Amino acid sequence: MVSGPGGVGKGTVCAVLLERHPELWLSRSWTTRPQRPGEADDAYEFVSREEFLARVADDGFLEHAEFLGNFYGTPVPEAPPGRDLILEIDVQGARQVVARDPEAVLIFLEAPSAEEQEARLRRRGDPEDKVAQRLAKAWEEADAGAELGAHRIVNVDVEACADEIYRVILASRSQQGR
Numbered sequence: 001m002v003s004g005p006g007g008v009g010k011g012t013v014c015a016v017l018l019e020r021h022p023e024l025w026l027s028r029s030w031t032t033r034p035q036r037p038g039e040a041d042d043a044y045e046f047v048s049r050e051e052f053l054a055r056v057a058d059d060g061f062l063e064h065a066e067f068l069g070n071f072y073g074t075p076v077p078e079a080p081p082g083r084d085l086i087l088e089i090d091v092q093g094a095r096q097v098v099a100r101d102p103e104a105v106l107i108f109l110e111a112p113s114a115e116e117q118e119a120r121l122r123r124r125g126d127p128e129d130k131v132a133q134r135l136a137k138a139w140e141e142a143d144a145g146a147e148l149g150a151h152r153i154v155n156v157d158v159e160a161c162a163d164e165i166y167r168v169i170l171a172s173r174s175q176q177g178r
């Protein structure tokens with residue numbers, strides 16, 4: 001699982017990781033958040049609250065959480081057997097996954113500085129009130145990540161960060177005897 005505050009570059013790092021290691025399998029989340037201008041159509045499955053809640057009622061999510069007023073969830077994964085599943089989720093979701101599978105590994109990405117994080121949030125076109133809310137939430141998330149024993153990685157360079165995540169995956173495979 002890859003978590004971290006908004007604007008830290010989770011999406012970009014995961015894209016590089018998947019490009020380099022096509023044996024990994026990235027889950028596509030559902031969200032009720034509106035699509036941002038310029039955001040890829042396949043960044044999420046963008047759904048209404050009704051569709052989301054219907055899937056919750058059907059037990060169709062591995063985990064789900066409400067984040068700043070919108071729902072996000074990981075559909076029960078269809079990853080082919082034997083492939084490592086990568087989830088890009090918030091810490092509330094990570095807590096649910098660890099409860100189900102204590103061997104799940106959590107990476108917590110951090111921005112090199114609060115200024116850089118703020119600049120990234122603004123660049124991607126988040127509304128001003130959301131930028132402030134996401135920044136305020138960042139500390140809370142870092143504490144929750146530490147509590148879950150996350151591997152902390154500072155995202156200074158995307159490629160180096162993807163390499164470091166892959167090293168953590170390899171170490172956990174060998175620990176699990178795979």
Ligand code: 5GP
Pocket residue numbers: 002003004005006010029030033063064065067072073074075088089090091092093094
């Ligand atoms: P954003 O709106 O910036 O795309 O995402 C907001 C937060 O929700 C981020 O921390 C992101 O990692 C998290 N998130 C994205 N997908 C999921 C999901 O399926 N489950 C959970 N619990 N969080 C998610």
